[in-house]
Amino acid sequence: MREFLKQNIKKHISLSDNETDQFCNLFHQKLIKKKSFLLQQGEICKFEGFVTKGLFRVYYNDKNGFDQILYFAAENWWITDIDSFTNASPSQLFIQALEDSVVLLISKDDKEFAYKNLPQIEKLFRVMTQKTHVALQRRMINNLSKPAEERYMEFIEKYPQLTQRLSNIQIAAYLGITNVFLSNIRKKIAHK
Amino acid sequence: MREFLKQNIKKHISLSDNETDQFCNLFHQKLIKKKSFLLQQGEICKFEGFVTKGLFRVYYNDKNGFDQILYFAAENWWITDIDSFTNASPSQLFIQALEDSVVLLISKDDKEFAYKNLPQIEKLFRVMTQKTHVALQRRMINNLSKPAEERYMEFIEKYPQLTQRLSNIQIAAYLGITNVFLSNIRKKIAHK
DNA sequence: CAAATACATTAAACTATTTTAATAAATGAT
DNA sequence: ATCATTTATTAAAATAGTTTAATGTATTTG
Numbered sequence: 464m465r466e467f468l469k470q471n472i473k474k475h476i477s478l479s480d481n482e483t484d485q486f487c488n489l490f491h492q493k494l495i496k497k498k499s500f501l502l503q504q505g506e507i508c509k510f511e512g513f514v515t516k517g518l519f520r521v522y523y524n525d526k527n528g529f530d531q532i533l534y535f536a537a538e539n540w541w542i543t544d545i546d547s548f549t550n551a552s553p554s555q556l557f558i559q560a561l562e563d564s565v566v567l568l569i570s571k572d573d574k575e576f577a578y579k580n581l582p583q584i585e586k587l588f589r590v591m592t593q594k595t596h597v598a599l600q601r602r603m604i605n606n607l608s609k610p611a612e613e614r615y616m617e618f619i620e621k622y623p624q625l626t627q628r629l630s631n632i633q634i635a636a637y638l639g640i641t642n643v644f645l646s647n648i649r650k651k652i653a654h655k
Numbered sequence: 656m657r658e659f660l661k662q663n664i665k666k667h668i669s670l671s672d673n674e675t676d677q678f679c680n681l682f683h684q685k686l687i688k689k690k691s692f693l694l695q696q697g698e699i700c701k702f703e704g705f706v707t708k709g710l711f712r713v714y715y716n717d718k719n720g721f722d723q724i725l726y727f728a729a730e731n732w733w734i735t736d737i738d739s740f741t742n743a744s745p746s747q748l749f750i751q752a753l754e755d756s757v758v759l760l761i762s763k764d765d766k767e768f769a770y771k772n773l774p775q776i777e778k779l780f781r782v783m784t785q786k787t788h789v790a791l792q793r794r795m796i797n798n799l800s801k802p803a804e805e806r807y808m809e810f811i812e813k814y815p816q817l818t819q820r821l822s823n824i825q826i827a828a829y830l831g832i833t834n835v836f837l838s839n840i841r842k843k844i845a846h847k
Numbered sequence: 848c849a850a851a852t853a854c855a856t857t858a859a860a861c862t863a864t865t866t867t868a869a870t871a872a873a874t875g876a877t
Numbered sequence: 878a879t880c881a882t883t884t885a886t887t888a889a890a891a892t893a894g895t896t897t898a899a900t901g902t903a904t905t906t907g
Contacts, residue, residue: 525800533795546789555796582774589781596788597738603725603795604747607831608717610863630884639799644864646886802893822854836894838856 465490468513468567471539475590478583486577486584490567495519495560501542502558508547510568514540517564518628522557522636532637535561535625541591542566561633611640612648657682660705660759663731667782670775678769678776682759687711687752693734694750700739702760706732709756710820714749714828724829727753727817733783734758753825803832804840 465487472483490513495501502508504524514536521542522532533556536542547554548571569577577584605614615638619626626634635645657679664675682705687693694700696716706728713734714724725748728734739746740763761769769776797806807830811818818826827837 523796523800529800531796531799533792545785546792549785549789578778585777585781586770589777589784592781592784592788593737593741596784596791597741599788599791599795600725600738603791603798604715604723606795606798607723608715608721632884641865642885643866643887647864650886824854832893833895834855835857835896839894842856 464515465567467515467539471513472587475594476583476587478587482581482583486581487567489573489577490569493566493568495564495566497560497563500557500559501566502544502547502554502556504555504557505553506547507551508544508554508556509571511543511548511574512541512566512568514538514542515565515567517560517562517566518625519558519560519564520633520636522559523555524557530636531639532633535622535629535633535637537625537628541595545592562628606639611638611644612651614638615645615648616652656707657759659707659731663705664779667786668775668779670779674773674775678773679759681765681769682761685758685760687756687758689752689755692749692751693758694736694739694746694748696747696749697745698739699743700736700746700748701763703735703740703766704733704758704760706730706734707757707759709752709754709758710817711750711752711756711758712825712828714751715747716749722828723831724825727814727821727825727829729817729820733787737784754820798831803830803836804843806830807837807840808844 468487468490469483472478472486478486492515493501495517501510501512501519516538519536519542520532521534521536521544522530524530542558544554544556544558546552547556551571605617609617615634618634618638631645631649632642635642638645640648660679660682661675664670664678670678684707685693687709693702693704693711708730711728711734712724713726713728713736714722716722734750736746736748736750738744739748743763770780797809801809807826810826810830823837823841824834827834830837832840
């Protein structure tokens with residue numbers, strides 16, 4: 464369903480229907496089964512994606528085997544490893560479906576084509592990257608200045624629907640704590 | 656000295672001399688004395704800046720009075736609170752000179768003017784924002800997956816010149832630890 | 848140059864978070 | 878339906894990092 468993609472684009476910039484169509488036609492749909500990977504550590508990320516159904520986690524697996532989740536992407540979210548994609552360097556990240564999912568993917572060549580031929584697309588990605596960056600900056604401040612309990616409370620408040628769809632293991636990996644410690648936090652909160 | 660700015664731009668995109676000049680002429684120079692502020696919490700950030708001399712810290716002061724440094728900006732680095740600047744919202748951040756400094760500033764209106772009249776500027780900021788975002792993403796992974804000692808070692812390795820110019824208090828605030836704990840780490844390292 | 852302020856180090860007590868391990872409940876696969 | 882795997886919880890011991898406070902040294906500032 465490219466409709467969701469079109470709506471999403473128009474949330475960021477104003478774009479003629481014609482240009483919108485041209486751009487959206489560069490995307491190809493792909494189905495990803497639960498637990499399979501859209502990207503694995505060491506691969507070069509060759510796509511930028513838009514989730515139309517399902518849920519992904521984008522994470523880093525450190526040398527102790529510990530997963531650190533950078534972000535989740537459910538319906539209407541974009542996913543890529545922007546580092547690997549833009550620099551054509553081996554990715555440090557995994558992108559895995561946590562549910563049976565559907566994404567619309569655009570290749571690097573087609574994106575370059577869009578930059579050249581659809582002038583507004585440059586603005587679209589400038590604006591989107593800015594927003595993503597602001598979000599990450601806010602999260603960075605949060606992570607560094609607030610204790611885990613507060614971060615957990617804010618997470619379930621901010622993403623109630625996502626909380627339902629995620630295991631506590633995943634939420635802990637996003638918050639940067641162990642699932643054991645998250646369990647303690649939950650117990651403490653429940654007693655209030 | 657707009658020369659540094661021009662060189663910096665050409666590191667990101669290719670731009671005609673004419674366009675480069677037009678864009679660079681939109682910047683105004685400002686001198687900032689050591690310890691004074693380019694931006695304070697609560698203000699709306701009305702500029703995007705390029706440091707030609709000196710050193711700044713961009714930081715968040717949390718409710719416990721603890722400083723959390725988002726990044727440093729020395730010569731040839733850009734500074735702004737992109738959140739406050741793009742959304743015209745009150746900033747959560749302080750930007751303070753740690754040395755007597757000089758910056759080139761562009762206002763929001765002039766930047767909008769550039770977006771409209773100098774088509775390549777849209778690309779410039781898309782590319783720069785992408786790079787900034789990649790850097791922050793890498794730092795996020797680092798922060799969450801490595802202990803403070805390792806992060807400190809990597810910091811002094813990656814920014815040896817900056818290390819010389821910064822107090823350990825500032826470095827600790829960047830690493831997200833107390834200066835007391837940094838002192839312990841340094842002692843431990845010295846004994847090796 | 849003297850006084851005041853900022854900086855770096857150390858120690859001791861404290862708190863947040865991890866690690867390991869065991870158990871029970873929920874979910875998934877054959 | 879059954880067996881295996883994943884998930885959530887709990888407890889106990891260990892570790893990373895904070896807090897407070899004291900001390901000496903370096904750096905500013907009047």
